[in-house]
Amino acid sequence: MSRFPSAASIVGTTLIALGAFWLSFTALRDLADRSGVPTSQSWVWPLIVDGLVLVATVAVVALDEHRWYAWSLLATGAAISLAGNTLHATYTGDLPLAVRILVAAVPPLSLLAVTHLTYLLFTRSAPTAQRETVARPAQLITVMEQNSGEVKDFGASFRASRNEATV
Numbered sequence: 001m002s003r004f005p006s007a008a009s010i011v012g013t014t015l016i017a018l019g020a021f022w023l024s025f026t027a028l029r030d031l032a033d034r035s036g037v038p039t040s041q042s043w044v045w046p047l048i049v050d051g052l053v054l055v056a057t058v059a060v061v062a063l064d065e066h067r068w069y070a071w072s073l074l075a076t077g078a079a080i081s082l083a084g085n086t087l088h089a090t091y092t093g094d095l096p097l098a099v100r101i102l103v104a105a106v107p108p109l110s111l112l113a114v115t116h117l118t119y120l121l122f123t124r125s126a127p128t129a130q131r132e133t134v135a136r137p138a139q140l141i142t143v144m145e146q147n148s149g150e151v152k153d154f155g156a157s158f159r160a161s162r163n164e165a166t167v
Contacts, residue, residue, distance in 0.1 A: 024050055024081055027088040034095050035103035045103065048110045049084060052077035059117050066120045073113050080106060 028046035033039055056074035063070055087099055 021050055024085055027085045028081065031084050031088045031095075031099075032103055034091075035100040037103065045107065048107050049077060049081050052110050052114055053081060055114055055117060059121055062121060063124055065124065069120060070117060073117055076113070077110075 025043075025046040028049055029042050032042035032045035037045055052073060056070050056077055059070035060067060060074060084103075087095070091099075
């Protein structure tokens with residue numbers, strides 16, 4: 001069995017993703033409209049919400065480190081999308097103030113989160129072949145050889161210097 005997905009699974013996934021995005025897009029756009037976002041800009045809100053899900057999904061696959069952050073953004077974006085679609089289906093009239101505040105807060109929070117995620121993607125660890133060519137820092141701890149098995153009495157020299165200072 002091949003590790004790569006079949007053409008049918010790729011086509012099926014793509015069709016489902018496009019359908020889900022379209023339905024989510026229309027619901028979230030209407031939610032943004034009813035939350036006070038100008039109609040000329042309300043189409044951007046669903047792109048931010050579902051775009052966060054898309055970018056976080058790519059990051060989950062691409063990152064070796066900091067995957068917890070990508071997973072957190074994926075879960076957060078999916079929760080916001082789900083909540084927005086659910087609120088759209090639930091409220092037919094004016095939306096509560098708390099919903100309008102949350103709709104207004106999502107874009108700047110998403111910008112902050114996805115900017116950091118992009119930073120993590122661009123600074124991710126180099127592949128193993130490149131890691132081996134990186135210069136190693138010099139050893140910080142050196143080992144001093146002792147010629148005799150006797151331990152020097154540093155206390156005696158300290159006491160002697162102290163006695164000389166007090167005289």
